[in-house]
Amino acid sequence: MKTINELSYPIHIEDSKLNNLPKLLKKYTYKNRVYVVSDLNVWNIHSKNLLDSLRNFDVVVTLIEAGEKSKGLDGFNELTKSLIEKGILREDLLVAFGGGVVGDLVGFVAATLYRGIKYVNIPTTVLSQIDSSIGSKVGINFHEGKNILGSFKDPKFVYVFLPYLETLSRREFNNGMAEVIKIGLISDKTLLEDILLELDTKVFVEKAIKNKIKFILEDKFENNKRKLLNFGHTLGHAIESMNKYENIKHGEAISHGIIYAIKLGIKEKISDVKMLNYVYDILNRFELLNFKIGEYKEYFKYFKRDKKQIKEGIQFIFLKSIENPKVKVMRGKDLNVD
Ligand SMILES: NC(=O)c1ccc[n+]([C@@H]2O[C@H](COP(=O)([O-])OP(=O)(O)OC[C@H]3O[C@@H](n4cnc5c(N)ncnc54)[C@H](O)[C@@H]3O)[C@@H](O)[C@H]2O)c1
Structure with a gap:
């Protein structure tokens, strides 16, 4: 596991097994509980592996529909209500497990529920690993407008597990690559060279994260x-x-x-x-x-x-x-x- 420690929270990058996740989470749990929120697609594909690694925790799961429509006021309302019904306390830990939609929504719930609770982000798309999980911006859509309600909320840590990217559809993978290319164009030509040389995903994910961090540190x-x-x-x-x-x-x-x-x-x-x-x-x-x-x-x-x-x-x-x-x-x- 590689850790980037340049922001006020660490970003852990893992490329083979989820071995380190339990001990990283342990530090922040209350009564050994974790409130995991995911979308149905991600959960169908990756829950077994995640639950296996979290077998020693009391895992409370809440699932949302995949896609942008879950990131509105109704989605926020439903998720918050469901978490409260499941007994979430101010001391508890929320875990966002999914793409940018899950990360933004869960982060916003973490910023607002009981005036703020702890959360951890486990991003599962290219876009969320290199962009939306890095930089503390969380939020939801309001009426027609994207990300109109939002906040800056630091996660306790971000856990980038590269094998998640292997199950993305080609279109979703490419969608995230647009942000990688954008950051290469504005700040790092070696990132573009890596892409053209078709180097391994892990090379450009790490480089794209580091480039985004450069911008955040300054502003x-x-x-x-x-x-x-x-x-x-x-x-x-x-x-x-x-x-x-x-x-x-x-x-x-x-x-x-x-x-x-x-x-x-x-x-x-x-x-x-x-x-x-x-x-x-x-x-x-x-x-x-x-x-x-x-x-x-x-x-x-x-x-x-x-x-x-x-x-x-x-x-x-x-x-x-x-x-x-x-x-x-x-x-x-x-x-x-x-
Ligand atoms: N907070 C920020 O700074 C910031 C920055 C950029 C974008 N965003 C937000 O991010 C959101 C978009 O994020 P996204 O592109 O990750 O979309 P997403 O979360 O909707 O995920 C895209 C699709 O991929 C599926 N998926 C996720 N992980 C998968 C996996 N490992 N294997 C197979 N399928 C998987 C999801 O179920 C979904 O259908 C937007 O709401 C955007 O506003 C936020």
């Missing part, structure tokens, strides 16, 4: 540098909103957003033209541009709702060259590249 509460992590997200979020978060995956939407940001950068004489084909190639390797999005201008009306919107326009993240992102305020009339 825990997302006032400044951490905004750069939103590269590709202006158009990406607009595509997701227009499609009502159905049919298209987040990673696919931000991949189109990355291409758009580079094209707009070329038009603005910020981005290097040579980068475009390189980025097309790497995103296409993971089938991330297959979803047809139509014309960019169809999405501009959604930019107004973007969190990066300020009085003067939108704080748009460009890529001057690889590892070199730049923020520039853009007005609506300058956004067209079609």
Whole structure:
């Protein structure tokens, strides 16, 4: 097991057996109890192995439907109610076992239930291992808006077990790879080289985590540098909103957003033209541009709702060259590249 200790909580990366998990959890349990929350997909595939490793604990399980629809107020309500009915106390430990949906929801319950209880995150998708479990942001969707209710809540630790990634569908795996590619583009070209060389998953998971940590250490509460992590997200979020978060995956939407940001950068004489084909190639390797999005201008009306919107326009993240992102305020009339 490898441990990254750069944040206020450790991130343990394990690549063969769950052997170390019991002793890591033991330290935080009350009366030897753990309240595990998972989604039905993850539980069907991975519960046996997890329960086997937790055989000496009193494990209380709560399952939710898989998918984004569980991450709303109703899902929050149902989960909290169910945990209280099952006798969860302020001293107890919650364990999120699943992708970003489970992690965000459970983290938000942990931040709010009894004004905050302990939780541990065991992420099971590429996206949750390299992105959503790292950085303390937890939250739920509210009405039409994504992650509108939220908080910053540190887990006691994050336990990244790499073999979980082997059971992901190809599309879910690729979805997470979009975030790996994004972080490579804005901060670490060696990560992109590793991907092109088709190196083992464990190499790029660890590297992507370390790169995300660099951003968090400089800006825990997302006032400044951490905004750069939103590269590709202006158009990406607009595509997701227009499609009502159905049919298209987040990673696919931000991949189109990355291409758009580079094209707009070329038009603005910020981005290097040579980068475009390189980025097309790497995103296409993971089938991330297959979803047809139509014309960019169809999405501009959604930019107004973007969190990066300020009085003067939108704080748009460009890529001057690889590892070199730049923020520039853009007005609506300058956004067209079609
Ligand atoms: N908190 C943050 O900083 C942050 C950052 C990025 C994204 N997010 C959030 O993360 C969520 C998306 O996370 P996600 O992409 O992990 O989606 P997800 O949790 O919906 O998981 C995707 C699908 O994969 C299945 N799955 C999970 N692990 C599996 C495994 N090991 N084998 C087989 N199937 C498995 C799930 O059941 C689900 O159907 C969004 O709600 C997004 O808002 C949060």
